[in-house]
């Protein structure tokens with residue numbers, strides 16, 4: 051597919067009403083993209099079951115193909131990845147395109163740096179303004195030459211990356227560390243340590259290590275998220291085919307759960323309560339809100355409280371993608387809800403603190419920003435008969451759509467197709483739950 055042609059200009063009108071029935075959460079793009087990377091660097095054969103189909107997922111599959119893996123869809127819908135013989139020569143000059151995926155580019159750039167040939171790294175939309183200067187600072191220390199556009203895309207890199215003891219800053223994003231962990235493992239790093247200061251979004255690193263373990267890759271020792279030590283032993287040689295099941299997505303699922311808490315009851319399937327995914331933490335805020343919640347291994351049942359929902363306090367520093375669904379929830383909770391971690395939002399698909407404040411203001415919901423805190427005044431009337439805009443940010447579109455369920459009239463979401471980045475079936479899933487949508 052060509053990312054230049056993604057069509058993002060249609061609007062969706064979400065009509066207020068109840069949700070009911072059952073729905074299965076989509077595949078997690080965090081799990082899927084890591085699986086694609088792990089399948090490539092394993093140098094073996096893998097089967098990825100329940101593969102994601104979002105734009106970010108498709109971008110990652112395209113990237114592993116560009117890096118030489120062969121990918122084939124099976125009759126059951128799984129993906130078969132063969133990385134035993136790479137079709138791309140390591141010395142060849144190649145171009146890889148990441149669409150708008152922050153994880154994709156930050157994870158695969160270090161992996162592509164294992165090549166001795168030149169790799170040109172491109173992206174589009176919001177990705178072109180997201181910071182990549184980490185690579186300017188880090189890759190030269192590992193023997194990789196890099197040319198960037200003043201710390202932004204496009205990048206040109208030429209390796210091969212040679213693992214060294216290195217110290218990195220983990221405060222902007224965990225995604226760079228995810229890439230280095232995979233690259234060091236692939237390069238059979240021995241007796242080498244990645245030291246990380248101020249690491250944020252830690253559970254995402256747990257997910258990286260979990261996927262690496264599932265693919266039988268060489269694993270570092272995690273010393274309290276402050277350093278990751280790759281031991282002296284040789285990396286395992288992987289003979290057997292790995293079968294990996296992509297996890298259901300707590301990040302997209304969070305919007306379904308909030309819809310259930312506001313206007314359910316509904317049953318959400320496919321979310322593993324013992325997943326390492328950061329956004330599983332939505333359950334804590336939902337519990338505080340007093341909604342009806344029953345969490346089982348195979349399904350979550352969720353519905354409104356008997357009385358009004360209650361305001362909550364939540365620290366989203368390590369699960370920043372929960373801000374948008376939490377703001378939608380807070381809009382329906384009586385009183386002031388407080389979410390910590392605002393500084394983590396500046397460099398997402400939009401500056402999410404501001405876009406949440408501006409788009410929810412259109413719905414009559416006041417969102418205050420005080421240093422690292424977001425304060426949402428909830429429990430009032432949600433304005434319908436109004437238009438919001440996705441701001442080309444999938445999570446802003448989904449937050450506005452869910453908030454619309456209890457509004458006093460329909461809410462338009464402009465440039466609604468932004469959801470394709472992570473959850474292409476989102477509107478269909480709302481419709482399956484009984485929501486009336488018009489286009």
Ligand SMILES: O=C(O)C1=C[C@@H](OP(=O)(O)O)[C@@H](O)[C@H](O)C1
Pocket residue numbers: 079080081153222223224225228250251254370371394
């Ligand atoms: O590794 C991942 O899958 C992700 C990590 C998080 O980013 P940061 O580490 O930059 O917070 C998250 O916001 C992003 O949507 C996905």
Ligand SMILES: C=C(OP(=O)(O)O)C(=O)O
Pocket residue numbers: 150151152153154371398399445472
């Ligand atoms: C920020 C996000 O993703 P990424 O950083 O991978 O583009 C997201 O999905 O909300």
